[in-house]
Amino acid sequence: MTAPPRIAVMLHAPDPIYRAEVVSLLRPRPEITLVDTAGPAVDTQVVLIVTDTVEEATLRLLREIKHTSTARSVLIVADIDETKLIDAAECGLAGLLCRADATPDRLVRAITTAARGDGYLPDDLIHSVLEAFGRLRERVPGAVEQRLTELSDRKVDVLRCLVEGIDTAAIAQKVGYAERTVKDVIHGLQTRLQLKNRAHLVAFAYQHGYL
16 A cells, blocks of 8 residues: 655744754654755645744744745744734644644644645644634624624534534535535635634634534
């Protein structure tokens, strides 16, 4: 049986100690190929960013990755500020890990989830993050409430699956759609509700009782 292709990961860790720690965790993993910016050209699938806090420099890097490449961004951070986390999500962040919890298995899970186009957030962070996203309500037009009540049952089912943390393939199987159709439904919901990403959708699903 042919092994699945490795995921090309570029590491962005200005601190040499952080870089050495992450390299030592990922180098032995058969799922990952670490991409060297100075080496041969390789299509990077995931950019792994390791930092202490989400500062403006981190947000600039996330925006640059979002606008100049097809790579997905995963952030490993020591201290999580909820306001900055919202900003990071709006800049295209696909996955988040606390540095203290970044075991090899969790790192690979976050990377593989991001590489297939889904978002990754550890269970122990979901509650605090949802509270932060809940404060976005006042930044979104009041017509959102009306648009939510007009959603079809199948779209509501997709929302509920997102709340449960189910990935795209599993949602497709559960609701009886093709995986491409599920992605289109999610994109359509984000556009219709004027929301930035899946995390925003999950927050609004909680706020409006789609559980």
